[in-house]
Amino acid sequence: MNAQGPILALCGSLRHPSRTRQALERALAAAARLGAATELLAGEPLRLPLCDGRPEAEIPPAVAELRHRARAAAALLLGSPEYCGTYSAVIKNVVEWLGPSILQGKVVGVVTVAEGPSAQGSLRALRELCLLEGAWVVPAAAAIPLVEQVFAQPSAPLAVSVLRHLDALGKALPGALRRLHGPSGRPPAEGLPA
Numbered sequence: 393m394n395a396q397g398p399i400l401a402l403c404g405s406l407r408h409p410s411r412t413r414q415a416l417e418r419a420l421a422a423a424a425r426l427g428a429a430t431e432l433l434a435g436e437p438l439r440l441p442l443c444d445g446r447p448e449a450e451i452p453p454a455v456a457e458l459r460h461r462a463r464a465a466a467a468l469l470l471g472s473p474e475y476c477g478t479y480s481a482v483i484k485n486v487v488e489w490l491g492p493s494i495l496q497g498k499v500v501g502v503v504t505v506a507e508g509p510s511a512q513g514s515l516r517a518l519r520e521l522c523l524l525e526g527a528w529v530v531p532a533a534a535a536i537p538l539v540e541q542v543f544a545q546p547s548a549p550l551a552v553s554v555l556r557h558l559d560a561l562g563k564a565l566p567g568a569l570r571r572l573h574g575p576s577g578r579p580p581a582e583g584l585p586a
């Protein structure tokens with residue numbers, strides 16, 4: 393755990409442009425307004441080979457870079473489009489490559505987007521996956537349904553009510569780090585419980 397590092401967002405869509413990326417950027421902006429350093433990995437850097445249990449000596453450079461950035465981050469913000477009622481294979485592959493050695497004890501936020509009327513399937517499944525890997529998933533979360541409509545008309549009542557969850561999630565991440573590590577931002581001497 394590196395409580396001094398940035399909040400690193402990882403985008404589970406390889407599409408360009410990506411609504412998942414747009415949602416992550418909005419949540420990161422809310423975190424940045426509270427003084428947090430933020431970073432985003434999206435697109436080509438996350439076009440990784442499938443995680444297949446190969447020996448550590450054969451880990452591709454892009455995976456080594458992802459692991460390095462994730463290890464250095466104070467918190468992760470994972471984003472996924474809703475695909476067939478759950479999270480994307482891209483974000484599952486990222487989580488598999490990170491594994492519990494990086495995710496255990498890491499503060500994690502989750503955001504999902506869907507073209508249809510619900511992004512809850514991917515949200516629930518991705519939060520559960522992160523919990524299984526030992527992450528400290530923050531209670532705040534954002535599932536953005538009807539995402540084209542929401543971003544096309546951000547002042548409409550539906551969009552306002554949905555987008556405020558993204559802002560709350562962004563603010564919750566530095567808040568969780570302060571709660572865990574105190575105002576100094578440093579982890580306790582004994583570290584976090586496993």
Ligand SMILES: Cc1cc2nc3c(=O)[nH]c(=O)nc-3n(C[C@H](O)[C@H](O)[C@H](O)COP(=O)(O)O)c2cc1C
Binds near residue numbers: 405413477478508
């Ligand atoms: C393979 C696939 C499956 C999808 N399944 C769903 C779905 O179950 N429910 C839904 O509302 N939208 C579904 N969508 C639409 C995406 O959630 C939507 O296009 C989203 O904006 C994609 O995120 P992106 O813009 O970040 O790529 C699916 C799209 C693809 C390509």
